[in-house]
Amino acid sequence: MNNSRDRTSADGGGDGVPTVAGRVRLRTEPGAQVRTVHETVAPDTVRQSVFDINDMGVQYGSKTALAHTTMKIYRHLVTAIIGPSGCGKSTFLRSLNRMNDSIDSFRLLGQVLYNGHDLYAPGVNRVEVRRRIGMVFQKPNPFPKSIYDNVAWAPRNIGLTADLDARVERALRSAALWDEVKDRLRTSAMALSGGQQQRLCIARAIAVEPDVLLLDEPASALDPVSTAAIEDLIGTLKNRYTIVIVTHNMQQAARVADRAAFFSLDRTDLVGTLIEYGDIKTIFGNPRDQRTRDYVTGQFG
Amino acid sequence: MSDGTLMGTDELPYDPTSPLTPTGNLRRRMIFSRAVSVAASMAAYIAIAVLIVVVWGVASRGAHALRLNFLIHNPEGLAEGGIANALIGTALMVLFGALIAVPIGVLTGIYLSEFASKKSRVANGLKLALDLLQGLPTIVVGLFIFGLIVIPQHKESGFAGAIALAIVMLPLIARSSQEVLLTVPGALREGADALGVNRWRTVLGVILPSAMSGIATGVILSTARAAGETAPLLFCDGIFNPNATELNLFGHGVPNIPLLILTASDLAIPEAFARAWGAAFVLLLGILLANIATRIVLNRSLKKRGGA
Numbered sequence: 001m002n003n004s005r006d007r008t009s010a011d012g013g014g015d016g017v018p019t020v021a022g023r024v025r026l027r028t029e030p031g032a033q034v035r036t037v038h039e040t041v042a043p044d045t046v047r048q049s050v051f052d053i054n055d056m057g058v059q060y061g062s063k064t065a066l067a068h069t070t071m072k073i074y075r076h077l078v079t080a081i082i083g084p085s086g087c088g089k090s091t092f093l094r095s096l097n098r099m100n101d102s103i104d105s106f107r108l109l110g111q112v113l114y115n116g117h118d119l120y121a122p123g124v125n126r127v128e129v130r131r132r133i134g135m136v137f138q139k140p141n142p143f144p145k146s147i148y149d150n151v152a153w154a155p156r157n158i159g160l161t162a163d164l165d166a167r168v169e170r171a172l173r174s175a176a177l178w179d180e181v182k183d184r185l186r187t188s189a190m191a192l193s194g195g196q197q198q199r200l201c202i203a204r205a206i207a208v209e210p211d212v213l214l215l216d217e218p219a220s221a222l223d224p225v226s227t228a229a230i231e232d233l234i235g236t237l238k239n240r241y242t243i244v245i246v247t248h249n250m251q252q253a254a255r256v257a258d259r260a261a262f263f264s265l266d267r268t269d270l271v272g273t274l275i276e277y278g279d280i281k282t283i284f285g286n287p288r289d290q291r292t293r294d295y296v297t298g299q300f301g
Numbered sequence: 302m303s304d305g306t307l308m309g310t311d312e313l314p315y316d317p318t319s320p321l322t323p324t325g326n327l328r329r330r331m332i333f334s335r336a337v338s339v340a341a342s343m344a345a346y347i348a349i350a351v352l353i354v355v356v357w358g359v360a361s362r363g364a365h366a367l368r369l370n371f372l373i374h375n376p377e378g379l380a381e382g383g384i385a386n387a388l389i390g391t392a393l394m395v396l397f398g399a400l401i402a403v404p405i406g407v408l409t410g411i412y413l414s415e416f417a418s419k420k421s422r423v424a425n426g427l428k429l430a431l432d433l434l435q436g437l438p439t440i441v442v443g444l445f446i447f448g449l450i451v452i453p454q455h456k457e458s459g460f461a462g463a464i465a466l467a468i469v470m471l472p473l474i475a476r477s478s479q480e481v482l483l484t485v486p487g488a489l490r491e492g493a494d495a496l497g498v499n500r501w502r503t504v505l506g507v508i509l510p511s512a513m514s515g516i517a518t519g520v521i522l523s524t525a526r527a528a529g530e531t532a533p534l535l536f537c538d539g540i541f542n543p544n545a546t547e548l549n550l551f552g553h554g555v556p557n558i559p560l561l562i563l564t565a566s567d568l569a570i571p572e573a574f575a576r577a578w579g580a581a582f583v584l585l586l587g588i589l590l591a592n593i594a595t596r597i598v599l600n601r602s603l604k605k606r607g608g609a
Binding site for chain 1: 418419420486488489490491492493494495496497498499500502506507510511
């Protein structure tokens with residue numbers, strides 16, 4: 001695998017964003033073309049990577065959902081995954097905490113390193129994986145329990161029972177929900193509004209103190225006010241967590257993310273893959289790939 | 302007239318000013334649709350009517366049994382006294398059978414819906430086995446326990462009867478639990494998975510509470526079925542002293558309601574018939590009350606959690 005990229009080559013010229021075009025051999029068959037994935041690296045680039053993804057692909061049975069994706073996701077940044085439907089964004093995200101394992105026909109190709117550990121190595125316990133890499137889903141899915149119990153449930157089951165009340169309060173405050181629910185912690189979470197439910201799901205996820213938060217279109221089912229609340233929340237959470245967010249909303253990506261990865265269907269085999277990855281300003285302001293340019297300017301079709 | 306293309310036509314294929322009632326083909330379809338809807342409602346009313354007729358039939362002949370003396374006294378002589386010993390016996394056997402069948406059945410349902418992969422051959426074989434067991438004539442279950450327990454022990458016992466009832470209950474509980482668990486939204490499982498909590502804790506803390514009312518309904522229906530089951534008890538728990546209370550399941554045969562009804566009906570004397578009807582009514586009422594009580598308890602706990 002040839003994915004050696006010079007991350008420290010920050011020369012800071014022009015736009016201030018140097019480009020390292022990673023030339024990666026993606027196919028081994030004779031006559032295969034070499035694809036180029038553009039990747040721009042931010043100047044302050046000696047960042048620590050949380051995920052180191054090497055030539056990752058996903059197959060469901062005989063169907064390939066994602067192929068040849070190589071990228072690094074950096075600590076304490078918000079990384080947005082953008083791209084059209086059906087290009088493997090959610091598949092990619094769900095493969096980062098092994099949520100796809102429950103699908104019988106799921107198969108992962110390549111390698112996903114999390115803090116240097118192969119996520120899919122034998123002996124890796126997926127419960128432990130998800131404890132460190134939490135996830136919030138598109139549709140709010142609070143448990144049919146009280147608000148308090150929704151947040152306290154996972155810590156209780158993991159053994160973080162010391163000072164549970166404080167932990168619940170901290171999580172709800174972090175999720176910017178505390179003031180709205182502090183007087184009715186014992187009432188059902190199902191009675192909350194959609195936006196509140198989603199913030200509760202975020203509180204629930206951070207109550208177990210994960211290292212990474214994966215957000216799968218967390219605001220797409222919400223109204224604009226709730227969406228703004230979630231976006232503000234992401235801004236404050238990134239100081240503490242590494243966040244990867246899948247979104248269909250490009251304005252949202254531009255607002256919340258530090259870096260963006262554009263996924264789309266490959267021209268030749270129509271399989272989802274990473275097209276371009278880089279600083280948010282570059283992806284939206286000066287993308288290298290025509291497909292990225294078309295997509296972010298709304299000329300995708 | 303129109304130019305032939307569907308969207309390009311200038312005229313509508315019907316007169317928009319005509320009365321708003323279907324004509325021709327659409328009228329036929331409307332009539333047929335109404336007929337089917339009437340037939341479906343009729344079928345539902347017939348089912349309810351059968352239930353009402355049965356309940357009324359039992360109640361009108363057995364309501365006299367709702368006297369304290371009938372409930373708290375043991376039988377005397379051939380057809381005198383109460384049915385206390387049979388009530389206690391049936392309750393004991395059903396309870397013991399349920400103690401065996403409920404954990405195994407619910408865990409089997411949990412295995413099928415939460416732990417087995419969809420393609421698992423073991424799981425598919427298990428489902429088939431449960432369906433076959435459910436369809437097994439209960440007299441065969443009785444015969445099986447007769448060979449397994451009664452013959453080696455050289456005696457019929459409440460224990461043998463309870464085991465037979467457990468076998469009757471098991472597939473009902475397992476399959477109904479599985480069906481109910483499958484209706485719990487997958488989003489809840491995903492939500493729990495994403496928190497790094499293991500599957501058993503998720504089952505215990507999130508999935509079972511959501512499915513509790515359905516599982517409880519399955520358990521109640523199966524115990525109700527077992528409480529009225531006669532055939533397996535003929536072999537396993539049929540020989541007892543009809544006038545004595547037997548509290549020891551491992552001792553001799555335990556008097557029970559279904560066989561009391563059977564033997565009393567066989568006597569062909571009016572007093573015995575009356576006793577049989579009375580016992581049947583008490584059985585029916587007991588099952589009804591257990592059903593209602595469980596529902597009340599479940600609704601309360603559901604309200605506490607704020608409804609699912």
